Amino acid sequence: DAGVTQSPTHLIKTRGQHVTLRCSPISGHKSVSWYQQVLGQGPQFIFQYYEKEERGRGNFPDRFSARQFPNYSSELNVNALLLGDSALYLCASSFAYEQYFGPGTRLTVT
Amino acid sequence: AQRVTQPEKLLSVFKGAPVELKCNYSYSGSPELFWYVQYSRQRLQLLLRHISRESIKGFTADLNKGETSFHLKKPFAQEEDSAMYYCALSGRGSSNTGKLIFGQGTTLQVKP
Numbered sequence: 430d431a432g433v434t435q436s437p438t439h440l441i442k443t444r445g446q447h448v449t450l451r452c453s454p455i456s457g458h459k460s461v462s463w464y465q466q467v468l469g470q471g472p473q474f475i476f477q478y479y480e481k482e483e484r485g486r487g488n489f490p491d492r493f494s495a496r497q498f499p500n501y502s503s504e505l506n507v508n509a510l511l512l513g514d515s516a517l518y519l520c521a522s523s524f525a526y527e528q529y530f531g532p533g534t535r536l537t538v539t
Numbered sequence: 540a541q542r543v544t545q546p547e548k549l550l551s552v553f554k555g556a557p558v559e560l561k562c563n564y565s566y567s568g569s570p571e572l573f574w575y576v577q578y579s580r581q582r583l584q585l586l587l588r589h590i591s592r593e594s595i596k597g598f599t600a601d602l603n604k605g606e607t608s609f610h611l612k613k614p615f616a617q618e619e620d621s622a623m624y625y626c627a628l629s630g631r632g633s634s635n636t637g638k639l640i641f642g643q644g645t646t647l648q649v650k651p
Contacts, residue, residue: 470643532582
């Protein structure tokens with residue numbers, strides 16, 4: 430198993446645009462979480478999905494949304510991008526008490 | 540408010556010296572505490588959790604509920620311990636595992 434995979438690796442967007450980030454969990458993991466990591470800070474929780482249902486949401490505006498598919502993969506969508514959305518976006522899948530992180534998607538908003 | 544504080548951005552020690560990475564938390568209820576580590580060019584990964592009481596790679600961490608601290612310790616640092624260390628917490632139970640609150644992280648630099 431390659432572990433948690435994320436795509437794309439990095440991308441550059443312009444203010445006001447929309448972006449979709451994708452995540453595939455480890456096989457057998459039904460829970461997926463999304464985190465935003467701004468340079469110099471720890472990851473900040475955005476969403477958790479379990480069995481295609483939202484199980485938690487962090488303190489992020491409604492411009493951020495996510496969903497989980499029947500195969501447990503997930504998408505994070507961000508609308509009306511702002512410069513402050515520039516960050517590393519991490520996806521993690523969970524089994525029991527442990528989270529397994531992907532390599533992240535580096536988003537730059539210009 | 541739920542918060543994790545790591546007061547040191549950078550901790551630099553010599554090989555063989557003791558290491559203590561500080562972590563303080565604020566949480567209403569009984570949290571689960573974790574230490575995650577990120578080595579250079581690798582993914583964030585779990586180092587240890589307080590409930591398991593394990594020693595991983597020589598590191599230990601004791602939960603002090605009175606001081607609301609969960610400091611990470613190692614008696615003799617090795618060069619391969621150089622990495623970014625994050626303290627994190629979640630609510631109890633597997634349903635809360637995916638909602639981690641992280642500290643800002645401490646870079647541990649072990650000099651030869």
